[in-house]
Amino acid sequence: MTVEVLKESGAPKNVSRELINALKFYFAEDSYPTRMRRLAADVSTAVPRCIGEIAQWKNGIRDLRVGLAHSLGSNGDNADETLWQMVSKVRSLRWALLIRMLQEAGVDDETLGDAVTSSEDFIRDESLWRRELPGVYPKASNSENSGDL
Numbered sequence: 464m465t466v467e468v469l470k471e472s473g474a475p476k477n478v479s480r481e482l483i484n485a486l487k488f489y490f491a492e493d494s495y496p497t498r499m500r501r502l503a504a505d506v507s508t509a510v511p512r513c514i515g516e517i518a519q520w521k522n523g524i525r526d527l528r529v530g531l532a533h534s535l536g537s538n539g540d541n542a543d544e545t546l547w548q549m550v551s552k553v554r555s556l557r558w559a560l561l562i563r564m565l566q567e568a569g570v571d572d573e574t575l576g577d578a579v580t581s582s583e584d585f586i587r588d589e590s591l592w593r594r595e596l597p598g599v600y601p602k603a604s605n606s607e608n609s610g611d612l
Contacts, residue, residue: 499524506559509572510579512589513558515600520555523599527552551592558585 469479469486493501499521507514514520527549558579565575579585593600 495528496521496525502559502563505566506562509566509575510558510562512580512600513555513562515596516598519599523552523596524556547591548595551595554588555592558588
């Protein structure tokens with residue numbers, strides 16, 4: 464359905480106007496993967512350990528969303544592993560959103576990075592996602608490692 468077809472249709476003006484506005488909004492909005500890539504890039508400037516490999520992180524979050532929205536996924540023998548991977552992705556996304564909101568509020572990246580990476584909660588969650596998502600989070604270098612992960 465295009466805007467031109469709606470304009471020329473016999474639909475009531477108020478209906479076609481609302482549909483045209485909805486289509487314009489939909490076409491103007493970035494896709495979910497694009498928004499997740501942007502979020503990851505922004506957050507990684509302050510706390511790269513939250514994101515790991517940007518493309519892999521974005522793909523993992525996209526797959527989580529699709530799997531949850533459409534009830535797709537494995538119900539096989541590795542159900543526990545899949546659950547822990549999901550928890551890891553959700554915790555990483557939670558941190559990413561929190562960090563991004565603080566960036567938007569004006570907290571500078573250095574201060575934010577220092578505060579987040581010294582948080583016991585962040586260190587605990589990072590340990591989980593490094594264990595469960597090794598393709599997203601490569602081994603930490605000694606300069607990144609704030610303890611045994």
